[in-house]
Amino acid sequence: MDHQTLSDFIWSVADLLRGDYKPADYGKVILPFTVLRRLDSVLAPTKADVLAELAVRTQAGVNPDPFLKRKAGQSFFNASPMDLKKLLGDPDNVRANLEAYVQGFSEEVRDIFERFEFAAQIDRLARAKLLYQVAEKFADIDLHPDRVSNSQMGSVFEELIRKFAELSNETAGEHFTPRDVIRLMVDLLFIEDDDALTMPGIVRSIYDPTAGTGGMLSVAEEYLTTGGHQAAVRLFGQELNPESYAICKADMLIKGQDVSNIAFGNTLSEDGHVGKTFDYMLANPPFGVEWKKVEKEVRREHEQMGHAGRFGPGLPRVSDGSLLFLMHMLSKMRPHAEGGCRFGIVLNGSPLFTGGAGSGESEIRRYLLENDLVEAIVAMPTDMFFNTGIATYVWIISNRKPDHRRGLVQLIDGSGFGRKMRKSLGSKRKELGEAEIAAITQLFGRSEPADVAILLDAAGKEVDRVVVPEGEAAPASQEGGKVKIAPLSRLLPTTAFGYRTITVERPLLDEQGRPVVFEKGKNKGKPQPDSALRDTENVPLAEDVQTYFEREVLPHAPDAWIDPTKTKVGYEIPFNRQFYVFEPPRPLVEIDADLKLVTDRIKAMIAELAA
Structure with missing residues (x-):
């Protein structure tokens, strides 16, 4: 049974709840009952052995819990003679029997149903005269791991949560x-x-x-x-x-x-x-x-x-x-x-660059990069998550980098690997198939630069993407089409992301245009800075500050100086800048020709209207 079929079946319970429950509250019933039936199915094969063991250990006056877990073959058990199917044999007492059945679980499981506030839902269903029908619905399905694997069960829960989140305008992606x-x-x-x-x-x-x-x-x-x-x-x-x-x-x-x-x-x-x-x-x-x-x-x-x-x-x-x-x-x-x-860890784009030198975000990036902890950052396709379509990035952090990665950060632009889904799920409109996951993983595993060749047909539509490792030739274009080459994987030294923010001062001038100087203190005789003319410059860590200052500032402001007490070190990761490819505009002749065609067409239409 595939998880979609199972989800649809469980979702049909909502038909029973409609009217007595708001759609946003369906999950309060369906989720705990699904968990209950899963646990019920897991314990079913050993139920008789567990009850027999309970009788023996109770008569001997010893704590039965460890023995019952061993008999159940699980890290939990249920000591009640009831199960979901037996509950249905006594319709008049289904509420009391269900409550006793839940209390018969070992402590770890009871905590699960307390988190669901299941007792309150049993009471509400009983008052609405729906408890028997809901229990009957779930008793009819087999959720034993031999029928529904743990992986399938996880997908079922996630599908249900997504549906409930949509009904209640919550964000499924939070779960x-x-x-x-x-x-x-x-x-x-x-x-x-x-x-x-x-x-x-x-x-x-x-x-x-x-x-x-x-x-x-x-x-x-x-x-x-x-x-x-x-x-x-x-x-x-x-x-x-x-x-x-x-x-x-x-x-x-x-x-x-x-x-x-x-x-x-x-x-x-x-x-x-x-x-x-x-x-x-x-x-x-x-x-x-x-x-x-x-x-x-x-x-x-x-x-x-x-x-x-x-x-x-x-x-x-x-x-x-x-x-x-x-x-x-x-x-x-x-x-x-x-x-x-x-x-x-999955992060949005903000942690890459938000915050200037000295800010909390910059200091966190500084700690990561100066301690050589960042192995790679992978840009994901947009529209990958259920509750947002924004750009996201997977950061791989390690304190045991292999030798060939020491002092380097690998950036991988995987944003073009998403393929459109046939049916959107919330904000999720793209997915990664096995081939796309393998391609991105291999790029990371090789730990080397690479480009992507985007093959376009004669109409300019993308027909394929081919990873081109450094040193290899790009594939040939199709007849009438062309090939666009874009960077895909880049390895950069950690220092490439660091910079010094220097404060550039200009002198305060009096009415005659002469610099105003300090008259006392340690700066006596030096010009006072004009706060209105104060500016900052970001100097890459790899470049000498004085050399940069003489080249970029002094030619435009010969009276400027650096206040070294205000210099700060910052780090940012301008991800998109590393993958930007400049595309020159079309020749003016082509643009003029297109404009002439359009204007001629408009003139012809006006002439037809006037005729």
Whole structure:
């Protein structure tokens, strides 16, 4: 059963709820019932053995919990004689039996349904006389992992959340990331470690500080446990939204993961994994969301702990907290001496360049680049996410760069690799197929410059894109068409992104046009600066400041000088500038010819009207 068919079937429950529930509230019923049926299906084969074991251990007077988990073959169990199908045999007591059944789960599962506030929904459904019908609907489907894989189940939850978010005008992208984006990030994260990951006995930890429904963790685990990889994987995460947290926790339970590794709460103000470090990390923090709610806690940590805390490099402006998540992840990197760490994070364009020298954003970029932590930044196609069509970038950060990457940052323009979807999903109108993901991943894996040859037909329509590694010839154009060459992958030294902002002063003049000088103090006899004429210049780090000043400033302002006390070092990553290709305008003769055709056509039409 494919996930779309399953989603459509579960969605049909909405027909029962219509009228008694607002469409925006359907998810409050459908999501917890879907989780309940999934857990019910997982435990069904061992149900009788678990109940028999419970009787034995209860009679012996010992704590039955560890024995019941062993009999269930899971990290959870249900000690109630009920299941969803048995509930239907007693229609008059379905509410009481359902509540007792949920309470029969082990503590980890009960917490999941508390996050869903499931008891309130049972009460509401019972009062609306819908509880039996809804339970009957879900009892009819089989959600055992043999029928519906964990990957399919994850897609089902995400499809349902997307639909509910559309109904309630919420942003689905706050809860999960499209699977094609995750697959690209996972491939980028692991490609340089592929050989090591095939060795037996390896244990790797993966962390997502904005876990959502657990999609990133699931795809990463699937990569590390299939295709010849033999790593044992430990998954960690934290999530703020109660429903997303509940789904993520249920998914981890079924996978056999330690659910205590999935923390609940705001990652920025309540670190759920204090003191822990990880081998790999993935995150898609919310774009452009202000952090005013946690400003007090974040500023306190920054000011009191400095680099001993999570936010030592600096603080971004309150209107966008995405760089706070990046710094949080920096603090969670396993030290290089213990094997190091690599992580991927999705950010919008703002962290590349927002903030001048000395600003919080610039200081964070400075920390990353001066410590040689940025391996690559990949520009994604627009319209890739469910809740926004803006440009996004995947940053790959590592404290264990291979030798050939030391001191370099790779920029990859993957914005042209998206292909249009047959049917849009919210704001998501493009997707990355296997071929596109492989092409971008190979560019990163090769770690070398490359161009892209865009093949156009005679009408100027794009028919193909071909990656051209440095030193190789571009493909020939089709008959009547042409080939456009554009940069695709660039490797630049970390210093290429740094600059010094110098303050250029001009003298204050009196009424006779003579410089006004200081009459006392350490600057006695020196000209006073005129604040109205004060200006700044950005000098690349690779260039000598005095040489730049003499070449660019003095010819235009011979009386100017630099105030060295105000010089600041800044960093920005002008991504688009590295991939800009100038296209000269058409010859004037061609433009004139086109204009003449248009004007002649207009004259002819006017003549026809006048006739």
